[in-house]
Amino acid sequence: MxxxxxxxxxxxxxxxCELLRKAFAGWGTNEDLIIQILAHRNSAxxxxxxxxxxxxxxEDILKELxxxxxxxxxxxxxxxxxxxxxxxxxxxxxxxxxxxxxxxxDAFLANEATKRLSASNWVLMEIACTRSSxxxxxxxxxxxARYKRSVEEDVSYHTTGDFRKLLVPLLSSFRYEGEEVNMxxxxxxxxxxxxxxLEKAYNHEELIRILTTRSKAQLNATLNxxxxxxxxxINKDLKADPKDEYLTLLRATVKCLTCxxxxxxxxPRSAINKLGTDEWALTRVVATRAEVDMQRIKEExxxxxxxxxxxxxxxxxxxxxKKMLLALIGHGNN
Amino acid sequence: MxxxxxxxxxxxxxxxCELLRKAFAGWGTNEDLIIQILAHRNSAxxxxxxxxxxxxxxEDILKELxxxxxxxxxxxxxxxxxxxxxxxxxxxxxxxxxxxxxxxxDAFLANEATKRLSASNWVLMEIACTRSSxxxxxxxxxxxARYKRSVEEDVSYHTTGDFRKLLVPLLSSFRYEGEEVNMxxxxxxxxxxxxxxLEKAYNHEELIRILTTRSKAQLNATLNxxxxxxxxxINKDLKADPKDEYLTLLRATVKCLTCxxxxxxxxPRSAINKLGTDEWALTRVVATRAEVDMQRIKEExxxxxxxxxxxxxxxxxxxxxKKMLLALIGHGNN
Numbered sequence: 061m062x063x064x065x066x067x068x069x070x071x072x073x074x075x076x077c078e079l080l081r082k083a084f085a086g087w088g089t090n091e092d093l094i095i096q097i098l099a100h101r102n103s104a105x106x107x108x109x110x111x112x113x114x115x116x117x118x119e120d121i122l123k124e125l126x127x128x129x130x131x132x133x134x135x136x137x138x139x140x141x142x143x144x145x146x147x148x149x150x151x152x153x154x155x156x157x158x159x160x161x162x163x164x165x166d167a168f169l170a171n172e173a174t175k176r177l178s179a180s181n182w183v184l185m186e187i188a189c190t191r192s193s194x195x196x197x198x199x200x201x202x203x204x205a206r207y208k209r210s211v212e213e214d215v216s217y218h219t220t221g222d223f224r225k226l227l228v229p230l231l232s233s234f235r236y237e238g239e240e241v242n243m244x245x246x247x248x249x250x251x252x253x254x255x256x257x258l259e260k261a262y263n264h265e266e267l268i269r270i271l272t273t274r275s276k277a278q279l280n281a282t283l284n285x286x287x288x289x290x291x292x293x294i295n296k297d298l299k300a301d302p303k304d305e306y307l308t309l310l311r312a313t314v315k316c317l318t319c320x321x322x323x324x325x326x327x328p329r330s331a332i333n334k335l336g337t338d339e340w341a342l343t344r345v346v347a348t349r350a351e352v353d354m355q356r357i358k359e360e361x362x363x364x365x366x367x368x369x370x371x372x373x374x375x376x377x378x379x380x381x382k383k384m385l386l387a388l389i390g391h392g393n394n
Numbered sequence: 395m396x397x398x399x400x401x402x403x404x405x406x407x408x409x410x411c412e413l414l415r416k417a418f419a420g421w422g423t424n425e426d427l428i429i430q431i432l433a434h435r436n437s438a439x440x441x442x443x444x445x446x447x448x449x450x451x452x453e454d455i456l457k458e459l460x461x462x463x464x465x466x467x468x469x470x471x472x473x474x475x476x477x478x479x480x481x482x483x484x485x486x487x488x489x490x491x492x493x494x495x496x497x498x499x500d501a502f503l504a505n506e507a508t509k510r511l512s513a514s515n516w517v518l519m520e521i522a523c524t525r526s527s528x529x530x531x532x533x534x535x536x537x538x539a540r541y542k543r544s545v546e547e548d549v550s551y552h553t554t555g556d557f558r559k560l561l562v563p564l565l566s567s568f569r570y571e572g573e574e575v576n577m578x579x580x581x582x583x584x585x586x587x588x589x590x591x592l593e594k595a596y597n598h599e600e601l602i603r604i605l606t607t608r609s610k611a612q613l614n615a616t617l618n619x620x621x622x623x624x625x626x627x628i629n630k631d632l633k634a635d636p637k638d639e640y641l642t643l644l645r646a647t648v649k650c651l652t653c654x655x656x657x658x659x660x661x662p663r664s665a666i667n668k669l670g671t672d673e674w675a676l677t678r679v680v681a682t683r684a685e686v687d688m689q690r691i692k693e694e695x696x697x698x699x700x701x702x703x704x705x706x707x708x709x710x711x712x713x714x715x716k717k718m719l720l721a722l723i724g725h726g727n728n
Contacts, residue, residue: 197531201568209609210567210568210607212563212566212567217603229546232568234566236543236547273546273551273562274547275547
């Protein structure tokens, strides 16, 4: 279900590194070459490239990209209407995120999401709910290594109220991943959910317990029973107040836990439909899903929007940034 | 700091297995032989014995012990004053727990602690607070494998109110384990703790956040500042109502997070001082700490009780159970 394409014959990591080094050298970088290499290597290959780059040049390739990113970031803040520099910034960000190891990338995104200027409950929820239990744990380990704190420590410190009540257990969970389902539990917990929603007790600890600890298979059974028994999908009942930010996050949580491709179809849809594209969201979805379920996301996107995702992205982005996104979502593949 | 003694020349796992097989055979078991072997092998060696036993006899050695345990359990319920049978039961339990892989043992104990007849918030708190972050995670993995659910799922389902509020994040945490300390955070969080304690808001989410997410080094700095600034150790201030079960658990949580050997010294002290020894507690402490910090627990016990732990255990237990406990705590070592 990944969309990344790997050439039939891949150069050695050392060859890739030599070319990348050249691409970084001099005034400005050669993005074309960077895209040509990195966008067509899978995570194991990128990891090897990073190790080899460090061996040969005694430099972390991420730091090279990061340097670019921070420079551009400053420039772009001073010059928000200059498309080419904005583009440069976005291309750097997507290359940086893409080149990271997936666990490290999640740690990076989660950390960013706790910072004041880039705070996002959505990103935290996404990471907590759409990764496998093992991958979420790997991200927590990477967070320790990089930030010398735990992710739940930072998230609980930087969030408050209902958001904290929901996000901290979501991120701390280590859900069972088997397919076993207990129908007695499904029935009784569907009733609890229904009761709490009727009472508008959306932050009730029982509702949060169920969503944050049950396995995805078990939750699915519970929510199916809910739908059959009470006549509505739970997310319909959670739409009481579409402007309530916590309720919106709760609906997205349910979506991410039960049908992530539907959630992920909507992120680029909203990103593109905005007045001025939301490149951060677009970048995040492409960089984090290209090797996971981008194929299904593309299918879902086309089904829902009657236009293929690559066309939609092409219309709304430009330059190297566009090239990189299209390469990652497998534009031109059959 | 372990107290287990390994003979200078250890027989091969196959030789150990042959002897163990003989010890299990026939009417009753030969506990002496079992103790002689299993109590003098470290966890890696016991793991090998278990694998070898399964290879040779197509039988999990734990199941053999478990069979004994369940039989004896029924008998002992019917005959609570029959010391020899009670002894048999305790010896089986300690051998069973000891033979388990540490992560599996923690999963087993945690699961037992969520069951109605053996429910124990204490055991859950102990596992959550005294294991390393890595070991706690291994126990969560073992819980998946054995019970097809997650530990936080079972614990949050089986607990309520303040106990749930404290235990679920404790068990879900993956604390950072570095020594780095942020003194600004230490000061501000010591103040928060003091405020909440003054308000008797012992279940306040900020108090729980601090105790359940901060690294042990950071907590230590916070609690030292608390002690210096407010004149009392936090546990003294938490003694407002010594009969309040939640407060007692909260104090034990602080103890386990900051000086586990003091907590663990007290468990056998209370177990032995009871009218009728609390063998479950005694067994748990010996089986879970013999390979970790039993040496420090023994030192602390002697310091606090003016009697060595092995003498105290000798006076209060008998038969094979006594032999096994004494072997594990290194009785007779220098």
